Amino acid sequence: MSKLAQLLIRFYQRFISPLFGPRCKYYPSCSAYALEAYRKHGFFKGTLLTVWRLLRCNPWSLGGVDYVPDKLTTEYFKIRKK
Amino acid sequence: MGIIATPLGWIMKGCYFVCKNYGIALLLFTILTRLIVFPLNVKQQKSTARMTMLQPELEKIKKKYAKNQQKMQEEQMNLYAKAGVNPMASCLPMVITMVILFALIPVIYGPLTYVSNADKEELTDSNNMISNLYVVSAEVKSKDTTIEKLIEKFEKDGATEDEAYDKLEKLFTDKDKYPKSAKALSNDNKISNVMDAIKAHNDIDTFILNENYFSTNLIQSRPELMTFVFTEKEGGQYADVLPTSVKAAAEDFNYSIFGLFLGKIPTMKDLSCIIPIVSALLQLIVTFVSQHFAKKNNPDAANMGGMGMKIMLYGMPIFSLWIGFSYPAGLGLYWCYSSLFALGQTIVLNKIYTPEHVAELVQKDIAKQKKKGKPTLMEKMAEAQMIQAGKDPAEIRKSLSDDEDYDEPKKKTKTELKDEQRRRLNEARKRMAEKYGDEYDDSQD
Numbered sequence: 048m049s050k051l052a053q054l055l056i057r058f059y060q061r062f063i064s065p066l067f068g069p070r071c072k073y074y075p076s077c078s079a080y081a082l083e084a085y086r087k088h089g090f091f092k093g094t095l096l097t098v099w100r101l102l103r104c105n106p107w108s109l110g111g112v113d114y115v116p117d118k119l120t121t122e123y124f125k126i127r128k129k
Numbered sequence: 130m131g132i133i134a135t136p137l138g139w140i141m142k143g144c145y146f147v148c149k150n151y152g153i154a155l156l157l158f159t160i161l162t163r164l165i166v167f168p169l170n171v172k173q174q175k176s177t178a179r180m181t182m183l184q185p186e187l188e189k190i191k192k193k194y195a196k197n198q199q200k201m202q203e204e205q206m207n208l209y210a211k212a213g214v215n216p217m218a219s220c221l222p223m224v225i226t227m228v229i230l231f232a233l234i235p236v237i238y239g240p241l242t243y244v245s246n247a248d249k250e251e252l253t254d255s256n257n258m259i260s261n262l263y264v265v266s267a268e269v270k271s272k273d274t275t276i277e278k279l280i281e282k283f284e285k286d287g288a289t290e291d292e293a294y295d296k297l298e299k300l301f302t303d304k305d306k307y308p309k310s311a312k313a314l315s316n317d318n319k320i321s322n323v324m325d326a327i328k329a330h331n332d333i334d335t336f337i338l339n340e341n342y343f344s345t346n347l348i349q350s351r352p353e354l355m356t357f358v359f360t361e362k363e364g365g366q367y368a369d370v371l372p373t374s375v376k377a378a379a380e381d382f383n384y385s386i387f388g389l390f391l392g393k394i395p396t397m398k399d400l401s402c403i404i405p406i407v408s409a410l411l412q413l414i415v416t417f418v419s420q421h422f423a424k425k426n427n428p429d430a431a432n433m434g435g436m437g438m439k440i441m442l443y444g445m446p447i448f449s450l451w452i453g454f455s456y457p458a459g460l461g462l463y464w465c466y467s468s469l470f471a472l473g474q475t476i477v478l479n480k481i482y483t484p485e486h487v488a489e490l491v492q493k494d495i496a497k498q499k500k501k502g503k504p505t506l507m508e509k510m511a512e513a514q515m516i517q518a519g520k521d522p523a524e525i526r527k528s529l530s531d532d533e534d535y536d537e538p539k540k541k542t543k544t545e546l547k548d549e550q551r552r553r554l555n556e557a558r559k560r561m562a563e564k565y566g567d568e569y570d571d572s573q574d
Contacts, residue, residue, distance in 0.1 A: 071220050072220075111206045
């Protein structure tokens with residue numbers, strides 16, 4: 048499953064992403080982040096992290112540098128405002 | 130997809146209820162969904178326009194980290210976060226657009242399921258009946274005969290009318306003589322539906338095999354789209370084979386625009402090719418116009434993405450052309466509306482947020498900030514993000530103000546060096562793997 052997800056992301060990166068140009072607010076970009084998340088944490092945690100990242104990559108966020116955490120903590124999934 | 134398609138179906142249902150025409154309902158639907166995401170676009174436009182003011186800082190970073198691409202991008206992102214602007218459009222809106230597009234496919238394919246009031250069970254029955262009837266008809270034809278001739282033959286052999294139909298049913302479920310029909314009918318326990326249709330119209334097989342009415346590639350995979358043929362062609366005389374609620378819904382349903390049936394997959398052979406072509410043209414114009422404004426507002430950034438811009442300019446229209454020719458005309462029509470709306474939006478937003486206007490806005494912001502005498506929300510958020518990244522905000526602030534000490538990284542201990550080497554090696558391997566499309570596995574060392 049995780050491999051399949053990675054394959055799909057690689058397909059996206061190679062063929063679909065160039066159509067839209069760079070657009071991610073974060074570094075590494077959402078797709079690179081997702082790839083890393085699946086590699087590091089497998090399918091379920093990888094999906095969770097990816098969804099959370101995609102939700103954070105919205106027009107109200109400021110973006111910035113955000114690597115895949117080595118260990119999942121509830122702290123990471125909190126909305127940070129102040 | 131069903132989870133997303135169902136609410137979209139509800140919205141479509143509401144739109145259809147208002148204007149009673151699927152083509153116009155689709156326009157209403159586009160405007161509605163676009164209006165929902167409109168604030169996001171305004172926000173984005175402001176952010177992009179403010180970017181021009183950060184240009185000198187960016188140049189500095191580029192010069193400083195010219196050799197270290199990764200560090201350069203990191204610092205760029207940090208700068209954006211600190212200034213509270215980000216030129217990137219962010220991924221979520223794009224993901225949402227794509228999800229809506231693909232979730233719309235089942236809604237377009239199943240107008241009666243999602244939009245009409247037809248009874249769901251009867252609809253399933255009717256869909257199965259149509260596709261089974263097609264399989265049976267096609268197999269009867271492959272034996273160089275028709276259902277009418279078969280019945281005549283049975284009756285000649287002395288069978289009454291009812292007996293003839295019984296024999297016909299046995300024949301169609303005979304795995305040796307009619308393997309395809311037998312297989313199709315065994316999947317569905319409602320053979321009686323098919324038999325009833327045959328009883329009502331002995332010549333229904335010639336009707337269903339008429340290629341001017343039914344498209345062969347849709348009747349088996351998407352029988353629902355073919356429901357309309359029963360009510361529209363041949364004066365609707367075959368419509369009585371449909372279940373009552375399905376018949377009523379199909380008769381009432383206006384699934385076309387300017388006389389073009391929206392369930393049809395466009396082909397080059399007839400006028401339906403207009404939809405994909407128009408959608409590609411509109412897409413080309415949208416991309417061209419938005420790139421034109423991007424260049425005007427921010428020449429440096431535009432020069433950076435030279436090749437990418439070209440791919441975008443021609444890639445998107447080709448993508449929409451492909452979508453247009455492989456899915457029903459309704460989806461292509463949605464794409465046309467969508468592009469049209471995007472075009473209007475781009476022009477209006479760029480007329481409002483001209484660089485001069487943005488400069489004014491920024492002045493106001495600064496004045497406000499001075500009044501308050503405390504950091505803006507933007508700055509606070511930026512700080513929070515830095516804490517999240519595991520950095521001390523005080524240190525960040527210092528390093529951003531005088532970060533001339535980057536040039537030489539501090540001396541490292543042996544283990545740190547080893548770690549770093551391993552990391553670099555891994556990264557190089559990853560790059561190679563990516564380059565050649567191989568699988569890369571972190572655990573291999």
